[in-house]
Amino acid sequence: MNAWSGEDGDVMGPTVTRAGSAKPNTPPLKNGNDLRESGYLIAVGSRTSRFRRKYRKRMPVIIIIVIFILILIAFIVISILYALAVHRKPIKLCESTECLRSAVNLALSMDTSANPCDNFYQYACGNWASDHPRPDAYQSYDWFQDKQIKVYFLVRDFLNRNTSHQPxxxxxxxxxxxxxxxxxxxxxxxxxxxxxxxxxxxxxxxxxxxxxxxxxxxxxxxxxxxxxxxxxxxxxxxxxxxxxxxxxxxxxxxxxxxxxxxxxxxxxxxxxxxxxxxxxxxxxxxxxxxxxxxxxxxxxxxxxxxxxxxxxxxxxxxxxxxxxxxxxxxxxxxxxxxxxxxxxxxxxxxxxxxxxxxxxxxxxxxxxxxxxxxxxxxxxxxxxxxxxxxxxxxxxxxxxxxxxxxxxxxxxxxxxxxxxxxxxxxxxxxxxxxxxxxxxxxxxxxxxxxxxxxxxxxxxxxxxxxxxxxxxxxxxxxxxxxxxxxxxxxxxxxxxxxxxxxxxxxxxxxxxxMAVSYGIADPHFFNVTKPKIITMIDELKDSLAHLVGQARWMDDNTKIATYQKIIEMKSLVGFPDWLLEEGRLEEYYEGIDIDAEKHLENIININQVKTKKVLNMFREPNNITWATDPTEVNAYHTFRENTITVPMVMLQHPFFDLGLDSLNYGSLGTVLGHEITHGFDSVGRHFDKNGNMLPWWSNSTIDSFVNMTRCFIDQYSEYYLPELDKHVDGKNTLAENIADNGGLREALAALKHHLRKREPEPKLPGFEHMTPEQLFFLSYGNLWCGVSTKDALKSDLEDAHTPHLFRAQGVLQNNEDFAKAFHCRPGSNMNPGKRCIIF
Structure with a gap:
């Protein structure tokens, strides 16, 4: 018979056959309840019901095991994070006024939508013009002119001020x-x-x-x-x-x-x-x-x-x-x-x-x-x-x-x-x-x-x-x-x-x-700023010497003479040492008479005194003198005295005192490196360590140098200004381009040497993701931010300096460290296959 059968066959289990003697003589039951009540149906069930009973017994154990595992994983993760936190110092931010100012200026100048490996000038300076509108009085406007205007305002305010006990x-x-x-x-x-x-x-x-x-x-x-x-x-x-x-x-x-x-x-x-x-x-x-x-x-x-x-x-x-x-x-x-x-x-x-x-x-x-x-x-x-x-x-x-x-x-x-x-x-x-x-x-x-x-x-x-x-x-x-x-x-x-x-x-x-410089000079300059600049210049000169040592195109005798010229190169920093000494300013301007009611005559009197002074020095020995006034926003290399001059207004924002060494070396450091390199460019190489125009390079070194300059001439001659439909004159700008390229390489090497001797520098707020090398290059690019009219660009093309856009990009295209710092793929605009390098 079928136990618990249904219309279509077995429902609960397989067919059960009983012997005839075993069949109870009882009336059929109507349902399962009756069977259970009568005690007939005992422990009759399916395999599913047995599985469910076993699962219910094991569930608490499984849950306990899973929870234990999760707790163990959490404990391990927390322990690892705690260990890392204990051994890792927190990010140190530079929150000085100088750093905050630099961070704001960089951020406002940048166009972060630009790819630094494609157009670094746009990346560093894309928004500079909108943040620094060009005054009508200027055909071109850049950081140098911006600073010069501020210097004029500073001079004006000093000249308007009532002061006593002045020379x-x-x-x-x-x-x-x-x-x-x-x-x-x-x-x-x-x-x-x-x-x-x-x-x-x-x-x-x-x-x-x-x-x-x-x-x-x-x-x-x-x-x-x-x-x-x-x-x-x-x-x-x-x-x-x-x-x-x-x-x-x-x-x-x-x-x-x-x-x-x-x-x-x-x-x-x-x-x-x-x-x-x-x-x-x-x-x-x-x-x-x-x-x-x-x-x-x-x-x-x-x-x-x-x-x-x-x-x-x-x-x-x-x-x-x-x-x-x-x-x-x-x-x-x-x-x-x-x-x-x-x-x-x-x-x-x-x-x-x-x-x-x-x-x-x-x-x-x-x-x-x-x-x-x-x-x-x-x-x-x-x-x-x-x-x-x-x-x-x-x-x-x-x-x-x-x-x-x-x-x-x-x-x-x-x-x-x-x-x-x-x-x-x-x-x-x-x-x-x-x-x-x-x-x-x-x-x-x-x-x-x-x-x-x-x-x-x-x-x-x-x-x-x-x-x-x-x-x-x-x-x-x-x-x-x-x-x-x-x-x-x-x-x-x-x-x-x-x-x-x-x-x-x-x-x-x-x-x-010089009289104006006396009035606005910082008396703490000698103890605070000047030592930093002297250190920077020494590091730059050491870097150049190291690069010269690596140069294969120089013979040994020329290298030795180059080392000697680097060592003998003098620096005029800030303002003359005598400027603040009592009586020296009167001596400097001896013979000048000024009448507040005779403006034109004042100018002429000064010119007459200057003319006589120049004529009288004809028989005198040549002494090292300043190439410019301390209030001029510029820097100079004087070949005939083997001297670089750095006026005091160049030792301030936006060229120096930027908060971080990486920023200072990227800006002022590259400017100083530029001037140092001038002593060995296409013109400077003619002048020896004493400033005399005498042969001191070997003929073979000269030939190699001239051959290498062709790379720069060709590179910069390819730079094109579509608004003028003209190219840069790579030959006319050769000396400045050599100085730009050498100056940046020297400044970067000097920065690396400088940072190795010190604690890691703090991060710049808003630029925590950037390395010191990236900040260095960003500072250099920002140095050349500016805006020019079409007429000003025409003048730029006749100048010995390359237009700002190409001054920034040309140097960085020649620098392998830049491509590494910004992870520029080979063949990209800022990581070309060919580079021009002399120093």
């Missing part, structure tokens, strides 16, 4: 500032101060060419242009037609030499505008830029008209200048009494003035062409050798050129030099005192002599008159300043109004920079 020179600086600010007195005096100075120079109140009285016979008019040029040089320190200066002898840095050529000091008066000076390729200026000093960034410039430098003046610009000169002359005709005695109608007088303006512009264009004709490119293998001549040899050469051009030769050069030195204590020996004149400058001097021999005296007077009045008048009345401002704005396409207080602070800083 005489400091009080004179304040008097000069007050005289500049007293526009009421300047307007009241009018043009009389200029006219009085013109008379001492042998010039009339207004150009004779205008012929206001209508009684001048041009054919018989006499004018001694040479005598006036001499007076202009000695009385206001300005070069017109002839350039003259005293330089250290190239082959013996202990003595001075005379040098002549095209005009250089074309405006010895204080700067009014902050435009970047265009760097021409004239030999005398080359010596100033490449031999006298090489700057990190030229920011303080003498005023120079765009028309004076542009070779592609369009007619509109020319007309603006002609109108300016006509208005300038008209004011002097009125002030000089020309209208009172004139026999001409007002219309006729105006026509004469316009004709004079046109004639001046023609003469200026002619002479500019003469100056431009001596442009020259300096090749890497150019030995910078400048010939020496006696004055008679120069005269003979120029006479021949004059006569070949159908002119009448006249003695010029001996008379000029005698006239110049008449205001000094020096007497020249024309047999022994030879003059340095480059081939290009000798060509200019000859062509200039031929030009003046054939030019009517009345035109020469007109040319000299305008050149002189142009630089003086802007320091007089409001009317003339407005006239200058309007012409400047029209030719530059923008308004550039600078507050009068800043203009005057700048003027005083230009003329009495």
């Amino acid at each position: 005489k020179a400091v009080q004179q600086a304040k008097d000069m500032y007050n005289g500049c600010m007293d526009t009421d007195t300047l307007d009241k005096r009018g043009l009389k101060p200029v006219i009085a100075i013109l008379e001492t120079l042998g010039l009339p109140p207004y150009p004779t060419y205008i012929n206001a009285t209508d009684d001048v016979d041009y054919s018989t008019y006499a004018f001694d242009w040479l005598d006036t040029v001499i007076k202009v040089k000695t009385q206001i320190g300005m070069d017109v037609l002839i350039g003259f200066d005293i330089f250290t002898d190239l082959k013996n840095s202990t003595i001075f030499k005379l040098m002549m050529g095209s005009p250089e000091a074309t405006n010895p008066f204080p700067s009014t505008y902050r435009d970047r000076k265009r760097h021409g390729k004239r030999t005398l200026k080359d010596l100033v830029n490449f031999i006298e000093k090489t700057s990190t960034r030229d920011l303080i410039h003498k005023i120079e008209r765009r028309s004076d430098k542009s070779e592609d003046l369009d007619e509109k610009i020319a007309q603006i200048h002609k109108l300016f000169y006509a208005e300038l002359m008209k004011l002097f005709v009125v002030e000089g009494g020309g209208t009172k005695n004139s026999k001409l109608t007002e219309v006729e007088l105006d026509e004469n003035i316009i004709e004079a303006a046109n004639e001046y512009f023609e003469a200026y264009s002619d002479i500019y062409e003469l100056e431009s004709s001596n442009s020259t490119e300096m090749d890497d293998d150019d030995d910078l050798n400048i010939p020496e001549y006696t004055v008679d040899e120069i005269q003979a050469h120029t006479d021949a050129v004059v006569e070949n051009n159908n002119g009448t030769a006249t003695p010029i050069w001996k008379k000029y030099l005698e006239g110049i030195f008449n205001v000094s204590n020096t007497v020249l020996d024309f047999e022994k005192d030879k003059i340095l004149v480059s081939d290009e400058d000798l060509k200019y001097m000859s062509l200039m002599a031929a030009y003046v021999a054939k030019t009517p005296p009345v035109v020469l007077e007109l040319y000299i008159w305008v050149k002189v009045v142009e630089v003086m008048s802007v320091h007089t009345t409001t009317e003339l300043r407005t006239l200058f401002q309007r012409a400047y704005d029209q030719t530059h396409g923008h308004k550039s109004i600078t507050p009068r207080s800043v203009q005057c602070a700048n003027a005083v800083n230009d003329m009495l920079g």
Whole structure:
């Protein structure tokens, strides 16, 4: 039978068969309950029910085991974390004011959406322009100019402050500032101060060419242009037609030499505008830029008209200048009494003035062409050798050129030099005192002599008159300043109004920079800041020496000479040691007289004292001197003295005192490394440890060096500015590019050495994820943040420095450590397959 059967067969279990005798004789039961009640159904069940009973018995044990395991795992994890916490120091943040300021500046400048391996300049500087709007007075704006503006404000505030017990020179600086600010007195005096100075120079109140009285016979008019040029040089320190200066002898840095050529000091008066000076390729200026000093960034410039430098003046610009000169002359005709005695109608007088303006512009264009004709490119293998001549040899050469051009030769050069030195204590020996004149400058001097021999005296007077009045008048009345401002704005396409207080602070800083520096110098500098900078410079020099030791392109003898030059390299840091010593400032400015009511005369008096001082030092031994004032935002390498100069304002934010060594070395460290490397770049290699231009590299080393420079020339020549559709001139910028690349490599090596000797530096807030190396490179990139107009970029392409964008990226593309620090994949923009390395 089927136990507990259903309609379709067994339900609960297999079929159970019983023997017949075992069958109970009982009636069938209706359901399972009845069976259980009767005791018939005993322990009848399925395998599932048995499993469930066993599972219920084991469940608590399993749960206990799982909980135990989890507790054990948690205990192990907590123990591990505790052990790590015990042995790992917490992240130390730098919370100083300097670090917080640096963190904010970096964060505001960065564009973190950019890939640092693709465009590091965008990554480091992408938002700098929006956080630092360019002032209208500037065509370009960067950290250097931002700092210089702050320096002018600092100078202004000091000059406005009432102080007592200051040296005489400091009080004179304040008097000069007050005289500049007293526009009421300047307007009241009018043009009389200029006219009085013109008379001492042998010039009339207004150009004779205008012929206001209508009684001048041009054919018989006499004018001694040479005598006036001499007076202009000695009385206001300005070069017109002839350039003259005293330089250290190239082959013996202990003595001075005379040098002549095209005009250089074309405006010895204080700067009014902050435009970047265009760097021409004239030999005398080359010596100033490449031999006298090489700057990190030229920011303080003498005023120079765009028309004076542009070779592609369009007619509109020319007309603006002609109108300016006509208005300038008209004011002097009125002030000089020309209208009172004139026999001409007002219309006729105006026509004469316009004709004079046109004639001046023609003469200026002619002479500019003469100056431009001596442009020259300096090749890497150019030995910078400048010939020496006696004055008679120069005269003979120029006479021949004059006569070949159908002119009448006249003695010029001996008379000029005698006239110049008449205001000094020096007497020249024309047999022994030879003059340095480059081939290009000798060509200019000859062509200039031929030009003046054939030019009517009345035109020469007109040319000299305008050149002189142009630089003086802007320091007089409001009317003339407005006239200058309007012409400047029209030719530059923008308004550039600078507050009068800043203009005057700048003027005083230009003329009495050491006196101003005394007033704002930190007396704790010698004990706090200077030791840090000296340490940094020593580490940079050690790093360069180590890199030289690794260089395979240098032979051993050249390496030894290089080590000696590095050791002998001197540093001028902050400000002169004597600056704060009692009585030394008065000695430095001896002979200067300042009258708070005579602003123009103050400037001229200072120029006269400076000119005499330079002339008097001709027979004196050469002593190491500062290449700039301590208030200039720049740094210099002086080849002829084997010296680097670092003004005190470069030792402040945003270049130094940034909170962390990695930031300081990435900014100021690379600047100092740049200047140190200049001693061994394409020009610096010509000058030995004593600053003498003597061969000290072996020929094989020179050949290897020249071959390696081709890599830099090719690399930087590929950099392209689409807005101008022009490339960088890799040859023109070679020396600066070598210095940039070497400077960064030296600074990074110095930083690593510096950090190894100290505790790990703390993290920069907001940049905790960055290593010291990454912060170093970020600081370097941030150093070159800036914004420029299209016109400024044009000037950049003519400068000896590469535009900021490529200054930053080019150096980092050549640095393998950068690619490692930012994990740039091979072949990416910032990790190219080819790198240019010299040092």
